[in-house]
Amino acid sequence: MKVMLVRPKPHKDSLGLADLMTCEPIELEYVSTLVKKLGHEVILEDMILEKKPLDRLVREESPRIVMFTAYITHVNVIKHYSDLVKSVDKNIVTAVGGVHSEVLPGDFEYKNIDYVLGINGMQNTEILIKAVENNEEPVFLHEEIDKSYKLPMPDRNVSARYRKHYDYAYHVPCALLKTSFGCPYSCRFCFCVQITGQQYYERELAPVMEELKEIEEPNVFIVDDNFLVSRERIMTFCKLLEENDIHKTFIIFGRADFIVKNPDMIELLSSHGLDAIFVGIESFKQSDLNDFNKKTDVETSEKASEILYRYNVDLYGGAIVGPDWDKKDFRDFAKWIRRMHIRYVNLQPLVPLPATPIYDDYKDQLLLKREEYEKWDLTHLAIRPTKLTPSQYYYEIIRGYFRTTASIDSLRYIRKKCGVKVELKCYNGAMKMLRHYIKMIWEYRRVRKYEGIGQKAETYVVDPAHDL
Numbered sequence: 001m002k003v004m005l006v007r008p009k010p011h012k013d014s015l016g017l018a019d020l021m022t023c024e025p026i027e028l029e030y031v032s033t034l035v036k037k038l039g040h041e042v043i044l045e046d047m048i049l050e051k052k053p054l055d056r057l058v059r060e061e062s063p064r065i066v067m068f069t070a071y072i073t074h075v076n077v078i079k080h081y082s083d084l085v086k087s088v089d090k091n092i093v094t095a096v097g098g099v100h101s102e103v104l105p106g107d108f109e110y111k112n113i114d115y116v117l118g119i120n121g122m123q124n125t126e127i128l129i130k131a132v133e134n135n136e137e138p139v140f141l142h143e144e145i146d147k148s149y150k151l152p153m154p155d156r157n158v159s160a161r162y163r164k165h166y167d168y169a170y171h172v173p174c175a176l177l178k179t180s181f182g183c184p185y186s187c188r189f190c191f192c193v194q195i196t197g198q199q200y201y202e203r204e205l206a207p208v209m210e211e212l213k214e215i216e217e218p219n220v221f222i223v224d225d226n227f228l229v230s231r232e233r234i235m236t237f238c239k240l241l242e243e244n245d246i247h248k249t250f251i252i253f254g255r256a257d258f259i260v261k262n263p264d265m266i267e268l269l270s271s272h273g274l275d276a277i278f279v280g281i282e283s284f285k286q287s288d289l290n291d292f293n294k295k296t297d298v299e300t301s302e303k304a305s306e307i308l309y310r311y312n313v314d315l316y317g318g319a320i321v322g323p324d325w326d327k328k329d330f331r332d333f334a335k336w337i338r339r340m341h342i343r344y345v346n347l348q349p350l351v352p353l354p355a356t357p358i359y360d361d362y363k364d365q366l367l368l369k370r371e372e373y374e375k376w377d378l379t380h381l382a383i384r385p386t387k388l389t390p391s392q393y394y395y396e397i398i399r400g401y402f403r404t405t406a407s408i409d410s411l412r413y414i415r416k417k418c419g420v421k422v423e424l425k426c427y428n429g430a431m432k433m434l435r436h437y438i439k440m441i442w443e444y445r446r447v448r449k450y451e452g453i454g455q456k457a458e459t460y461v462v463d464p465a466h467d468l
């Protein structure tokens with residue numbers, strides 16, 4: 001039996017980030033291992049990189065089952081894909097898995113999506129495949145039965161034909177690795193902890209090393225929600241890297257408070273290839289951090305930046321722009337970022353993703369409709385700014401980027417560190433992002449004019465046409 005695994009191309013209205021970073025679809029590589037183990041043929045279609053439309057690929061390959069992975073922004077894309085698959089042959093079985101379906105499976109209820117695999121995605125894949133083989137109706141596991149995250153080795157061969165395109169911002173080429181799931185903290189805006197039901201699970205490090213030995217790329221992006229949890233685990237990780245003679249450049253996610261409490265761990269990791277840490281610094285206002293239940297403070301972010309600077313580790317800052325920010329806040333924020341030598345910052349408006357605690361706080365005053373999934377991309381405004389118009393707010397975000405990540409100083413730094421080719425790639429990616437923001441401003445203004453909405457009534461009405 002032939003099984004087609006599909007990684008979706010972002011909807012045209014989403015910020016896809018593909019020009020800046022196209023990461024390997026490691027989740028589907030895990031699924032591939034499982035399906036091959038069951039004795040079936042697998043083909044992966046990475047629609048970010050594929051030129052042919054999905055219906056043509058399905059016609060050429062004639063799979064028995066087509067399985068999709070999806071984030072929130074892909075929900076309507078997957079529905080459209082399922083229409084395409086069924087237009088070729090309505091007997092092809094369609095199924096969807098991935099983080100959004102694990103937390104909000106109901107969003108994928110649709111005539112042409114046969115199965116939503118949900119929380120037990122791996123086990124349910126096995127059940128589905130055996131059922132299709134035997135011409136039976138699958139009986140899925142709905143309870144959370146296995147949270148051990150004992151993963152097989154991901155099948156990196158299945159993505160061989162795309163691998164040279166996989167990168168992450170300044171890290172080219174780049175592979176992905178997952179060593180743990182979830183996080184011991186519970187920030188109120190965070191979707192990641194909803195996936196694991198607020199729990200934190202670690203994988204054994206021995207199989208992680210086996211995986212690392214197989215990775216050919218020099219750069220490895222460890223996509224754990226929080227890699228900096230335990231000193232003992234970090235020390236074992238570094239010891240095992242030495243024992244296995246593994247030399248890679250690593251990018252990780254971690255918290256500022258861990259960095260401040262454990263500078264020796266940063267020194268150790270830095271001497272074992274750590275190049276950058278993505279830190280959710282979120283805001284330069286303590287009140288914002290308190291509202292988010294971040295359980296850290298502004299001073300800690302500043303101290304963390306000093307430690308990382310000392311050990312030559314780049315700090316990639318994740319920032320959440322509050323709806324109450326005014327022009328001065330945007331300016332002060334950029335100054336704060338520059339003072340901390342942060343060369344890359346991701347500026348995202350506060351977006352209360354469905355299923356997070358802050359979603360309930362804002363659910364009655366959202367600017368985005370739930371079903372405009374492609375716009376829940378952490379760039380579209382989901383909450384009305386209180387001190388600026390939406391256009392001004394988007395404009396300030398663009399200026400914020402030019403004052404920080406896209407400043408001459410940052411670009412010069414990237415050129416020196418990574419070379420002109422990477423600098424140009426990032427510049428192109430930044431220009432695409434700029435176009436995305438200008439499109440959002442333009443759309444807001446156009447719709448407002450069309451609807452005859454006055455200066456004061458800033459209802460954000462979005463074109464409902466889903467032109468994929």
Ligand code: B12
Nearest residue numbers: 010023027067069071072097098099100121191192223377
């Ligand atoms: C790395 C990362 C990225 C990478 C891409 C990674 C990739 N694999 O393609 C980059 C940086 C490009 C990215 C971009 C975006 N991301 Co992102 N990303 C992540 C991160 C940190 C890790 C994802 C990952 O690779 N995990 C490793 C794999 C192995 O784990 P997994 O995805 O959980 O998969 C397991 C199961 O879910 C299951 N599974 C997954 N798919 C399938 C499919 C089938 C058929 C089956 C059976 C099982 C299955 O099997 C796997 C093994 O157990 C997550 C955080 C998180 N906790 O998930 C956010 C996250 C997934 N991203 C998110 C978002 C919103 C985005 C963006 C839309 C916006 C943005 N600006 O970041 C863009 C969209 C880009 C696009 N291409 O459309 C949200 C999704 C929220 C949601 N409700 O869907 C998350 C959860 C972060 C957050 N802010 O909350 N992202």
Ligand code: SF4
Nearest residue numbers: 183185186187190225
């Ligand atoms: S520390 Fe990071 S991963 Fe952990 S709950 Fe907060 S935002 Fe989520």
